[in-house]
Amino acid sequence: MTRPRQHVVIIGAGFGGLAAAQSLARADVDITLIDGRNHHLFQPLLYQVATAGLSPADIAAPIRSILRNQANVRVILDTVVGVDRAARRVRLADGQPIGYDRLIVATGAQHSYFGNSDWASHAPGLKTIDDATAVRRKVLLALERAESETDPDIRHALLTFVVIGGGPTGVEMAGAIAELTRRSVSQDFRSITPHCSRVLLVEAGPRLLNSFPEPLAAKALAAVAELGVTVLLGKKIEAISDRFVDVGGIRIPCHSVVWAAGVQASPAAAWLEAAADPAGRVLVNDDLTLPGHPEIQVIGDTAAFIGTDGKSLPGVAPVAKQQGQHAARSIATGRPTPFRYRNHGNLATIGRHRAVIDFGRVQLSGVLAWLLWCTAHIYFLVGFRNRLDVGVRWLWSYLTFERSARLITGPTTKLHGEQP
């Protein structure tokens, strides 16, 4: 007698969930992959969409297409609203509940405004394509309004861009905004010049990139400064409105603020009635299972997993991918084993030809690091066409400083009416 075919339900088609599904390709299971969006998003390049370097379709691919040839997967576009652990069922916003034998929760993280939820509307973060096009619209509209503004104070405020958070995302955003506003568009406007615009990067801690070694953080600081970014360290945000940001007792008039300061896990802990760390991440066993529920595994940004150094693993793509593969393996083999993270290196890029990479023993910075970063990111992009396209596009924009995706789409009229 063969045992009955198991039904594996995976919630979330980010790096973790997708890796889990793909790793189960040859396993004797039926898989249902549920996501609230129809596309897998290559989040590390989202800041390029926000700063008009790439188009949304360059960094996103339909989940169905990616898994087209994997016959044991069914993809469902729906929003999960809860998990019934006793009945082993996932509840959906639109469709019928779905039963599972094994469940992998890979729902990622969302922004955390540290209790100031009203900041969200003034300082969008970067998690989805709609977030990125919203930031792009905000930045490009500020330039447009500055071009026709005659009051020098208002113009100065329109040309002040504030990025909050000095981690990799904040550093990348600040560098890219500086290049966009100070260099790429400089010949396109008649009234504003590159020297008018100001990009501030605000970090509450004592230095940038606190997950990197100190020398690389210092190099990153020098590199963003050279691009024209003003870095404010050890400064806390006190207030954000659509006209100003209050930082360390100083009011900075500005219209474009981007949030890259904090994330919290999705509400998975509540669905699972599970213990969570202060960032909302579910506390898991060393084999990624939920305590008391060997049939449930939690991976990626949704899980709080303590690494060999005693610290929680960072919320980056490689952790999610490896955990997805690990969860799949323990399902396929039926033998849960402890997860161990293999850190292949930590990267952050600054502007169009600088990056810092921490390989542990070896540290790299400058142009060589940037080239390595480019190669790695193009390589890991999903789908051959995107790789080719993004390669061509980057080469082109590197050679010309052109920002090809400088489109203002969406509710322009509303933003337009919002006079300074």
Next chain:
Amino acid sequence: MTRPRQHVVIIGAGFGGLAAAQSLARADVDITLIDGRNHHLFQPLLYQVATAGLSPADIAAPIRSILRNQANVRVILDTVVGVDRAARRVRLADGQPIGYDRLIVATGAQHSYFGNSDWASHAPGLKTIDDATAVRRKVLLALERAESETDPDIRHALLTFVVIGGGPTGVEMAGAIAELTRRSVSQDFRSITPHCSRVLLVEAGPRLLNSFPEPLAAKALAAVAELGVTVLLGKKIEAISDRFVDVGGIRIPCHSVVWAAGVQASPAAAWLEAAADPAGRVLVNDDLTLPGHPEIQVIGDTAAFIGTDGKSLPGVAPVAKQQGQHAARSIATGRPTPFRYRNHGNLATIGRHRAVIDFGRVQLSGVLAWLLWCTAHIYFLVGFRNRLDVGVRWLWSYLTFERSARLITGPTTKLHGEQP
């Protein structure tokens, strides 16, 4: 004594307005180009964005970038709300009024629902990038919902796509939707198969492409039929809702309707207090000036210009371009002359390897026509990068049937809640 430098104001940066601005590059004038959007849009390919073949940035370029090196142009992002003919000033929604010596009105056309303005929300048309991504969202979401729908009647309705209007846009949309829903995605879904989906093309007149010769229209009809499109001729739309379309006394349950049936000119006639034809187009003199106002010219879809055959010129890009160039020439030389349209050919494409072209004496159809159409469209695309990119992308999607831009973005949650 030199005469004072004239100030030319151009409203609209479509094919007409942009051509006028570019043709005045060497003229001794100052130009202000006003548009409500920051990008020039290559409208003939908008249906490709709506059917996920191209990304918005492939067919749109920032107006500022296009005119970057033309020192005598200033670009303003603003919405025109009126024209004060006596004071020779243009009134803006946000900015100060702008005076002019010469005015070129090139504001294009918008959809006309023949008095049924409530149809607009159920049957979006194709004029802007936001229109196109809205149609894309609608079509892709219908497929997603059909995949998880168990009621066969509702599934059938979700997989029924209706295109209203048998002109070039309608034919192109119907062909592209048929390829998307019946071929490109056929391997991506588990429950729905290509045979489930149905594309209807509804035309009130007796045949498709009524601006083309009869033999070409017949070829177009055969070509769309081969792609699986059902063509309903001589059928009028009686009602449109979010659940059905009433056509010629029959109720067709469906969730995705695209409007390609009628346009009307922008409100320019009202601004100018000018006489207009029933489609709202301003009646102009043979030199494109407004009767009684030699300082005002109206061009493109905004103007009703009677051609040599006694009929109004069609609302296509070549007419707008040539009129823009003509208007510029009469300003530059100071000598108004009658405008004559040089028709270089009329094109429509059907699916991924068919087209019909009417050169007057010569008529072309099939694959050769399609290749010519591709070449012409890539050639006329604004900006070198876009040409290269779109070329690569088309070649790729031609070889693989891949639809790379299959992203559902925007207010998914809302559409998601709209249960059948």
